[in-house]
Amino acid sequence: MLSALGVLVPITGALWHNCGSVFVVVNAALLLRLKDTDSAN
Numbered sequence: 001m002l003s004a005l006g007v008l009v010p011i012t013g014a015l016w017h018n019c020g021s022v023f024v025v026v027n028a029a030l031l032l033r034l035k036d037t038d039s040a041n
Helices: 010-040
Strands: none
Touching: none
8 A cells, every 4th residue: 555655665565565465374373383382182
């Protein structure tokens, strides 16, 4: 959104987008790991 408004250059916007995607994947993996740990008890 900020890149579309001209606040960020497109390269910076793409880097932020990729960082956000990595955060989502890591968070999902941590939640799956937590779920597996809870079901083992």
